[in-house]
Amino acid sequence: MRLTLIKPTIGRPDHSLYVDEARMEPLNLGVLAALTPPDVEVAMWDDRCEPIPYHLPTDLVAITVETYTARRSYEIADEYRRRGVPVVMGGFQPTFAPQECLQHADAIFVGDAETGWADLVEEARWGALKPIHHGEPGRPQTGVLTRRDLFEGKGYLPVSLMQFTRGCRFVCDFCAVTKYFDRKHHIRAIDETLAEIEAQNRRLLFFVDDNIASDRAALKELCRALIPLKINWVSQASLDVTADGELMRLMADSGCLGHIMGFESINRASVREARKAPNLGKFDRYATQIAILRDHGFQTWAAFTLGYDHDTVDGVRATLDFALENRFTFAAFNILMPYPGTPLYDRLAAEGRHLYDGKWWLHPEYRFNAASFVPARMTPDELTEACFEARRAFNSIPSLLWRFSDLKTNLRTLARARAFWRFTPVFRREVFKKHGMRFGHFGHR
Template sequence: MADIVIINPRFEKSYWGMEHALPFMGKSSNLPVACLPLLAALTPAEHSVTLIDETVEDIDWDRVAKADIVGVTGMSVQRFRMMEIIKELKERGCFVVVGGPWITVQEDYFEGLADVIFVGEAEDTWPRFLAEWKQGLHQYRYEQAEKTDMTRVPTPRFDMLKMNRYAFGSLQFSRGCPFQCEFCDIIVTFGRRPRIKTSAQVIAEFEAILASGQRIVFVVDDNLIGNKKAIKEVLREVVAWQERRGYPLSLFTEASIDLADDPELLDLMTRANFVATFIGIESPSEDALRETKKFQNVRSGGTLLEKVHRIQAAGMEVWCGMIMGFDSDDATIFDRQIEFVQASRIPFAMTGMLSAIPKTPLHDRLAAEGRLDLSDRPEFGTNIIPLQMTREELLEGYLRVLRELYDPVTYFERTDALFLDPDFDFGITKRRRWWRISPSWMQSEALCMARAIGLFARLMARVPDASLRALYRRHLGRFIKVHRRPGLVFTYVFHMAMHFHVWRLERDMASKEAHLVNSF
């Protein structure tokens, strides 16, 4: 039997990290990474497993040093902390195995430090490694010959995490995306053929996440609707489960813009109580979208703006990713980005500079053209060298876009354009009167009001800028004149906390008080 510890490193402050908002919510991290509880579920029962998520707890180095195997996972934005942890582990004589998204695209990054590496998915290779390790016959590099059969993936061990320290839960329906965006590493890691779990698996995970105490869940699929026919079948079962259980979970996810072209899919998602979706819009420039092979964003059926409004009208809030620095971008792109986000009524736009991830087609192309900054922490926040502007101009434009989008007046102008519409609501409450859904829903609405009051009180007590506090009070007063549903009130106050997070993040970066973070 092996004593195994698996570590997820903490993140540097970033857009999605929510570091400036989480203290108001009494949480330590936004959501658990999917791999920790899944790896625990994949570990044969003869071994013992301890999960350490550094985003919610400190690493007990003495405990870790006693383990037979210490696993470290992480994404590209965690690579610096991964390096620190792995060096410390090696100094303590630990046997270190490394997996996850970053090692998958940069296999030599921890060369000389990692005893074993896992490239790509590990549903097959993790149990195989443990069997070979037991016999003293383990390899250095593991990579599955075939993509994981998602119908065989076990329910993650959410019970092994400190779930009450996360703002949201997380689970996964599918992997893979059918599109071919040049900059994206998803198709490198998971392939272009969407693979999906069975309805029974998804419902089992819902029950497990519900048992953990979470009520708001991020479905982490990189494109939930990659296989529309298959996901519709699953969504019908999700709708039925939500109905039986009185709608205990609110869901949000990621999807492609062609969601707007499928009324049946929009209907199923809102009936399943999906309240928001993140969409990779990337750019208002059709030249940039075609250049990066984001063809799904330039298909017929309306403009990008019209499609965003269609999704919002159906009952889902839209969050989006926006990118600057494509080859066709010149200095006019910054104003165009701001204008698009404002017109789209998207409160949360994850705006960033184009970055070339190893193994992607973009990285290969720019490397061949000699247009990559090969330093590990590029001075200008991205490793690409743009064509039609200097690197300084790209960075300055990026910071200006962030500053203007999250200027309080600008932010609430677009947020209120959506939220202050008297017909605005999302998820199942778009289709039913909220007091008629179920008794448990009524209880959740009461809890939402208590949370809204608590969150707003903490904002008023802890936001240091008096003018910002006054603006928050003014806008909440306007909102309550239009909407009284407690869940919507909580959502609106949460949007204030998120505004403060990005507003503070941009100010710290501009003043050099924090590391430059490329939101993308």
């Protein structure tokens, strides 16, 4: 039996072929391949960098689908099904919009693949594929190692993705993780995590955990185990971690270069509205937390979410100033996006504030990084423009040089300086390439 795994792209700008230079390994497909019965031949295609060879014979196609990639995923699925090949979809979009996905797939997989994927493959082998499958969200890949051979030659950024935990204990209202994991977190055994590290050959790791600091005791244990390995790693963590001095020291000692951290807003009212509990302690516009992060040499990727009911155009500009003042290694000025299944989505629906018929991810007029709802104190276009302007200014060359020349973070060690120049310019380029991109390859249809 032959299985084809597909990572779809978001779309492409009009009249051009788009290659995502910031693409990282699609970890979920490497995990899926590892969970597949060993006698099945597995191929993987990444739509972000190569054409899909529809003509190659295959018995089952499996697509990983996020909300952003839904439209493109449906195009790919429709083409395979037109050729008589059964298609299965899994990931966040099938989990939260199952009926929509079932219009383009023979089967969907709701939840994590660890329990149930092998059974689904057997059903497909015998021509008895059931349309809906459920897997319990749980510990990352118990007993299997990611099939990284599938990633070779695809030009991914030089960082190995893996997971230590899944889920998060907080309930931010815009976050798709909240409902998916129901506030629980699931922790991989330390020896299995170390085996995953040893089975790959990079010294820079990205733990793609939703919030690696959700269980501080577990993270301390991991850090202690990482210290002898002399690697560097990055992850995603909530800001409350800065309150734990022992953990901050352990992270630094174990080679942590920094995290993606959700600041979301510099306006306390917006932080409350987002229900961003880890940011709601003593509110001195984050000065204390940032000082601690800098003292530990962390290269922070600050994530902002803009468009809450208390946000204004001036507030977006103030957020940019704040990001520049603090010389974050990278900052994302994300528009607040209502993803299906989130409390935010339901609230905006109840208030009648969705644009694009409430399904921006399918709408032919919607463009990447545009507001998809009516904000309270700006027009949707003002929000879109203000965020783009913030991205443009933050990613200007003078800003890049100003942020780089920070002795406490980016210039602290050679590894940090290297990481800055290896990744920051690529993320910068992608910001401009992706802005205004249409979804799917046939966005006019």
